[in-house]
Amino acid sequence: MRSATTLAALRRATAAAPLAQNHRLCQASPFSSCYSSSSSSADSNWLLRRVYNHFRSDASISSAGTVFFSxxxxxxxxxxxxxxxxxxxxxxxxxxxxxxxxxxxxxxxxxxxxxxxxxxxxxxxxxxxxxxxxxxxxxxxxxxxxxxxxxxxxxxxxxxxxxxxxxxVSKDSTFDADEEKKWLGWVDGHLVHVLSPNIYRSASEALESFDYITSHGNFSFMERATAKYAGAVAMYFVAKRLKKKYNITDERAALYEAAETWVDALKGRDFLGGSKPNLADLAVFGVLRPIRYLRSGKDMVENTRIGDWYSRMEKAVGESARVTA
Known part of the structure; x- marks a missing residue:
């Protein structure tokens, strides 16, 4: 009942927003499933193409999370x-x-x-x-x-x-370039597609995601207010379309399966790269980092074996190298 009430509120909030504005909000959504399977693919406008093709809907996933250490x-x-x-x-x-x-x-x-x-x-x-x-x-x-x-x-x-x-750049003696390439392709070709259906699985989760998005993105006050509700409802329906497109019947099961698939790929190693992360480790970590403390990310860590690897990656990547302008 609560979910239905929240969704109804989202619909009312969106009714007042112009369609073109909703399209821009979908494009702006950091958590919507972007796809980049080749060097010519668009990283962040994958959603916009789908928004204009189907609903026209899709979006660009986003991930951001900075780990702070003393x-x-x-x-x-x-x-x-x-x-x-x-x-x-x-x-x-x-x-x-x-x-x-x-x-x-x-x-x-x-x-x-x-x-x-x-x-x-x-x-x-x-x-x-x-x-x-x-x-x-x-x-x-x-x-x-x-x-x-x-x-x-x-x-x-x-x-x-x-x-x-x-x-x-030093490589572990067990480093396998073909293996790294395979899993880099898996990140862009599979992992990203299971994220949006999970992040926007319900009205409450869509609102949680857009609360994060609007608090971290470069929005004006009015854009933040519009984006939180209009964007959340738009992406709720986009996620449903993505779920159908990629034949996902159970969002969480698909996320858990992806996490377990990655852990199996490690074959008992600390990282896919051996004793140190390789590019595939960094790609999986980067894509998952923004959802880690959303409900979907918490569920993933609680219900799969990926938590230990993720913790090792947090330590390996360490503090941000970002500097002030």
């Missing part, structure tokens, strides 16, 4: 076997990430930058006006500028940076 804890991590790997010889002098705080693909990039301790500045993009990226022909996020060079698409950004640093 200075003492951070210092001890340097000595830990799972410590992050600072880049020493290849110097990136000016790195700027244009992002939505809750976007999973943006968080995938941040997990990489944080783990390798690459200092970066952040420009939060208003998901409705996008004024902050009007200078770019690429109208999506993430965009990363490295010493003035523009890099786009989360997978391409990470691949480009990693190749430039490869000579100084």
């Amino acid at each position: 200075v003492a804890a951070a210092s001890s991590l340097i000595q830990d076997a799972h410590a992050k790997e600072p880049v020493q010889s290849y110097k990136f002098k000016d790195v700027v990430l244009y992002q939505y705080e809750a976007c999973p693909f943006c968080n995938k990039v941040k997990a990489f930058l944080d783990y390798y301790d690459i200092p970066y500045k952040v420009v939060e993009v208003n998901p409705i006006s996008k004024n902050e990226i009007k200078w770019s022909d690429y109208k999506k996020v993430p965009i990363l500028t490295v010493d003035g060079e523009q890099l786009v698409n989360s997978s391409d950004i990470i691949d480009t940076l990693f190749k430039r640093m490869q000579s100084e």
Whole structure:
């Protein structure tokens, strides 16, 4: 009864919002399922294409979560076997990430930058006006500028940076490049698709997600008020369409299965990369980080074996490498 009442309230809130505004809100939603299976795929506008195709609906997932540790804890991590790997010889002098705080693909990039301790500045993009990226022909996020060079698409950004640093990045002796590639594809081709149906599974969960989104994103006061309710109801129905599109019958079961699939892939190792995280570890962690403390993420950790790996990743990635502008 409570869920029905909440949903009715959401519908009333949305009735007053223009359809075009709802489309923009769906596009802005950080937790809506984005898909990027190839370097040419759009990271953050996957939803917009579906919003205009079906409902037209879909969205771009978002993930954001910064793990805070004390200075003492951070210092001890340097000595830990799972410590992050600072880049020493290849110097990136000016790195700027244009992002939505809750976007999973943006968080995938941040997990990489944080783990390798690459200092970066952040420009939060208003998901409705996008004024902050009007200078770019690429109208999506993430965009990363490295010493003035523009890099786009989360997978391409990470691949480009990693190749430039490869000579100084150590790999565990058990490292398997084909295995890493397989699971990187699994993140963009499967894992992201089970997130939206879970995050927006019910009216209350949709509101919880948009409360997080609007409190972290670059919204004006009026945009926040509109986005919380109009965006939540829009994404509630988008999630239902995604559930049907990807043949998901039970949202939580699909999320739990994905988490267990990942744990099985570890084959008893601390990380897929062996004693240290590889790019697939960082991608899974980045995509899951924003939902970790939402209801769906809590349920996932409580009902699967992924919690231990996630905790190891939190320690390995450590504090954010973000610096103030």
